Amino acid sequence: MGIERIEYKTWKGKKTSFSKRFFVIGEKIFLNKINSKAIWILLVIGYILVHVFTIASAPFYPREELTKELILDGRGTLIGAPYLKGYFFYLFTIILVSVVCSDILSQDIKENSFVLYFSRPLRTVDYIAGKLTGSIMIMSLFCALPPILVGSSVIATQTGNNYMGSFGILGLTTIAGVLTSFIFLPYAVLLSSFTKRKAYSGIGTFMTFFVLDIISDIFTNFNTNWRLVSPVNLLHYSYDIIYGTELPAEINSTLYVIAVIMLTILPLFTLFIRIHLKGVKG
Amino acid sequence: MTDFVLEANNLSKWYGDVIGINSLNLKIPEGITGIVGPNGAGKSTIFKLATGMIKPNKGEIKVLGENPWLNDKIIGRIGFCPDYENLADYSTGSRFLHYIGSLHGLKKEELDESIARTSRLVGADDFLNRKIETYSKGMRQRLKLAATLLHDPDVLFLDEPLSGADPQARKDLIELIKNLHIERKHDVLVSSHVLSEIERMTNDIVLIHKGRVIASGDISEIRSLIDEHPHRIVIEGGKIDDLAKYLLDLKYVVSLSFEDNKRRLIVEVEKADNFFKDIPSLINRTGADIFEMYSKDDNLQAVFNYLVGGKR
Numbered sequence: 001m002g003i004e005r006i007e008y009k010t011w012k013g014k015k016t017s018f019s020k021r022f023f024v025i026g027e028k029i030f031l032n033k034i035n036s037k038a039i040w041i042l043l044v045i046g047y048i049l050v051h052v053f054t055i056a057s058a059p060f061y062p063r064e065e066l067t068k069e070l071i072l073d074g075r076g077t078l079i080g081a082p083y084l085k086g087y088f089f090y091l092f093t094i095i096l097v098s099v100v101c102s103d104i105l106s107q108d109i110k111e112n113s114f115v116l117y118f119s120r121p122l123r124t125v126d127y128i129a130g131k132l133t134g135s136i137m138i139m140s141l142f143c144a145l146p147p148i149l150v151g152s153s154v155i156a157t158q159t160g161n162n163y164m165g166s167f168g169i170l171g172l173t174t175i176a177g178v179l180t181s182f183i184f185l186p187y188a189v190l191l192s193s194f195t196k197r198k199a200y201s202g203i204g205t206f207m208t209f210f211v212l213d214i215i216s217d218i219f220t221n222f223n224t225n226w227r228l229v230s231p232v233n234l235l236h237y238s239y240d241i242i243y244g245t246e247l248p249a250e251i252n253s254t255l256y257v258i259a260v261i262m263l264t265i266l267p268l269f270t271l272f273i274r275i276h277l278k279g280v281k282g
Numbered sequence: 283m284t285d286f287v288l289e290a291n292n293l294s295k296w297y298g299d300v301i302g303i304n305s306l307n308l309k310i311p312e313g314i315t316g317i318v319g320p321n322g323a324g325k326s327t328i329f330k331l332a333t334g335m336i337k338p339n340k341g342e343i344k345v346l347g348e349n350p351w352l353n354d355k356i357i358g359r360i361g362f363c364p365d366y367e368n369l370a371d372y373s374t375g376s377r378f379l380h381y382i383g384s385l386h387g388l389k390k391e392e393l394d395e396s397i398a399r400t401s402r403l404v405g406a407d408d409f410l411n412r413k414i415e416t417y418s419k420g421m422r423q424r425l426k427l428a429a430t431l432l433h434d435p436d437v438l439f440l441d442e443p444l445s446g447a448d449p450q451a452r453k454d455l456i457e458l459i460k461n462l463h464i465e466r467k468h469d470v471l472v473s474s475h476v477l478s479e480i481e482r483m484t485n486d487i488v489l490i491h492k493g494r495v496i497a498s499g500d501i502s503e504i505r506s507l508i509d510e511h512p513h514r515i516v517i518e519g520g521k522i523d524d525l526a527k528y529l530l531d532l533k534y535v536v537s538l539s540f541e542d543n544k545r546r547l548i549v550e551v552e553k554a555d556n557f558f559k560d561i562p563s564l565i566n567r568t569g570a571d572i573f574e575m576y577s578k579d580d581n582l583q584a585v586f587n588y589l590v591g592g593k594r
Contacts, residue, residue: 021384021385021387024381024384024385025385028381111368112366112368113366113368114335115330115335115362115364115366116364116366116382116385117385118333118334118335119330119333119335119357119360119362119364120357120358120362120382120385120386121354121355121357121358121386121387122385123352123354277337
């Protein structure tokens with residue numbers, strides 16, 4: 001090999017922590033996923049079935065302004081079917097989250113690659129934030145980008161002058177898209193930390209959401225608050241809140257908050273505890 | 283400033299029912315120190331504790347005078363080369379080093395410079411743009427060493443850095459590790475389950491077995507300790523009957539036995555050095571046709587057996 005002793009000079013840079021280090025992990029995840037054929041196939045099918053017609057028809061079907069009814073329920077579009085509140089949109093979202101997160105931690109467990117991260121000045125929070133950031137970036141390609149494109153094309157061809165109102169709706173649509181990209185991730189990432197097999201993790205995530213929908217349907221007959229058990233209902237109620245609509249009167253707002261916490265904060269907290277204290281790293 | 287690179291006091295770590303480290307007491311001075319122990323002895327657990335990856339169940343560990351658990355300042359001063367083979371095979375060596383350097387917070391320009399410097403140092407610059415899946419074991423070890431040095435750590439923890447490398451790569455890596463201390467003043471803690479490899483890097487060793495330190499200090503002292511015990515030496519070849527008769531007359535020969543239809547002779551001796559000094563002339567005198575001769579006890583397990591109670 002030839003050992004070079006002369007040119008090696010020690011680096012005198014900063015050796016303490018770097019606050020945006022999680023972004024390095026996020027970027028790597030995004031690049032890995034975007035090079036995955038499975039993700040591309042899923043994105044193409046999802047776009048064709050959910051987004052393409054709405055995006056393509058928007059410029060040819062001018063409206064006075066962008067409205068929340070158009071974005072949520074597809075009212076006034078060529079197809080006329082619900083858009084963000086459409087079941088296909090939800091279905092592809094949970095399929096995508098299942099695929100994206102299937103190996104997000106399970107691969108690190110399988111390959112014991114925690115050592116690559118945690119032998120460096122990187123906190124558990126940075127690690128989790130990095131994994132979530134990369135996943136959100138991928139999910140946004142399906143959940144946030146297309147609705148923004150739909151909104152933008154409607155604004156570009158709108159006949160009325162209320163651009164402020166339209167841009168306001170576009171902003172809320174962006175928030176709704178980011179929320180959709182994120183809301184199912186914590187649970188999916190948590191599930192990925194329980195197994196070395198990505199198939200178990202992916203199928204487990206999808207089936208959990210699917211079964212929760214069924215349970216919700218069954219028990220709603222007895223009490224309408226059971227609707228909150230369904231991830232799709234929870235997502236739709238969250239859209240209502242984002243777009244300024246009140247929750248339906250039959251839904252308890254406290255239970256809604258608890259359900260959102262159960263779906264997001266609780267899995268993240270559990271994940272943190274598992275990695276930080278229970279020695280997943282070991 | 284502490285005089286010790288690593289200190290462990292009554293350190294214990296267990297995984298469920300399995301004990302990784304058991305009430306370990308250790309003081310590693312500056313310089314190069316070898317940790318030697320068979321597989322499963324607890325070497326990797328010591329490194330994980332020292333890099334703050336896992337928390338001890340009992341006792342304390344200090345690196346450069348501070349507890350590494352959640353201590354970014356100390357972890358940033360450590361360069362850890364893990365005994366880990368699952369590098370990003372789909373990636374190139376260069377991209378892998380960029381990723382690792384970024385995790386250390388190095389900015390692009392200084393990272394590029396550091397990658398060029400360290401890869402040249404470890405002899406990885408020739409294959410840095412190839413995909414990692416095409417690398418040999420030796421290349422992977424060099425890449426991991428480059429990743430270890432990227433952020434110019436003060437102390438290097440190298441977990442089985444020679445594992446799987448070919449003889450030439452081993453020789454080069456041993457030289458490199460020695461030079462990292464001699465010329466670059468890095469303190470190095472290096473582990474191996476091969477005693478002779480560590481001997482070529484340093485005289486200061488720590489022997490661990492079943493999560494405990496069973497001996498530490500200068501390797502010659504440990505060698506002397508081992509030499510006090512009888513050694514079993516195997517001689518294989520033809521016409522070894524006469525050789526056996528001569529050996530029986532030697533004071534330090536304790537016993538003799540034949541195996542494999544008198545083609546293998548096992549000699550138990552008290553003074554192995556004397557035996558190896560005398561054996562060439564005996565072979566000449568008897569005309570024995572020797573294919574192979576080796577000490578059955580010149581392996582790490584035998585060393586540990588001696589040290590933990592004289593069992594064979």
